[in-house]
Amino acid sequence: MDVARRGFLRGRFRSVTAESRPPWALAEAAFLDRCSRCDACVTACPTGVVRVGDGGYPTIDFSRGECTFCGDCVTACETGALRREADAPAWTMKARLGDACVARKGVECRICGENCEAGAIRFRPALGGISRPEMNEGICTGCGACVAPCPVGAIAVSNPMEGQQ
Ligand code: SF4
Ligand code: SF4
Ligand code: SF4
Numbered sequence: 001m002d003v004a005r006r007g008f009l010r011g012r013f014r015s016v017t018a019e020s021r022p023p024w025a026l027a028e029a030a031f032l033d034r035c036s037r038c039d040a041c042v043t044a045c046p047t048g049v050v051r052v053g054d055g056g057y058p059t060i061d062f063s064r065g066e067c068t069f070c071g072d073c074v075t076a077c078e079t080g081a082l083r084r085e086a087d088a089p090a091w092t093m094k095a096r097l098g099d100a101c102v103a104r105k106g107v108e109c110r111i112c113g114e115n116c117e118a119g120a121i122r123f124r125p126a127l128g129g130i131s132r133p134e135m136n137e138g139i140c141t142g143c144g145a146c147v148a149p150c151p152v153g154a155i156a157v158s159n160p161m162e163g164q165q
Helices: 003-010 027-034 039-046 074-078 158-165
Strands: 051-054 058-059 093-098 120-123 132-134 155-158
Touching: 039 074, 058 158, 093 132
Parallel strands: none
Antiparallel strands: 051 058, 093 155, 120 132
16 A cells, blocks of 8 residues: 555545656656756746655655746756646646544634635535535645645645545
């Protein structure tokens, strides 16, 4: 069982799976073929969300910040490992709330929702109880802004299929 899967079962997520690439990355095999591990995207990213990962390849780490989809990493990439086609989505990643969420256990907390500019996390009022967060994946951009602020590490951003393996 991989690390991400174990984290999912415990209800506490890692901030992102280990090999999530910068936005507009080629498919993994092509990305690994093209990427020269020059670190230009790491240096270019104004939020610091790109770091050097396994094997020296860039990886996204939402514990460090969010992606604003500015495209600076793509501009800095000279090999074409990151390539922004017109209207192409940056990635398919979405945020998921895990069982570690304290609001789901009756403790007042709305930190993730307050950090989601897209409005993808809504708190549904509960009669006589604490409002609980609900994720609207259709709105979520996978920007990761909700990940680091969560006090219990309950949010992961990953591709939708990863939590179902
Ligand atoms: S799009 Fe901008 S914020 Fe997002 S990873 Fe690239 S450089 Fe960083
Ligand atoms: S910030 Fe974390 S603990 Fe608080 S409501 Fe959101 S997911 Fe739950
Ligand atoms: S990843 Fe971004 S858009 Fe999605 S829920 Fe978190 S803050 Fe909102």
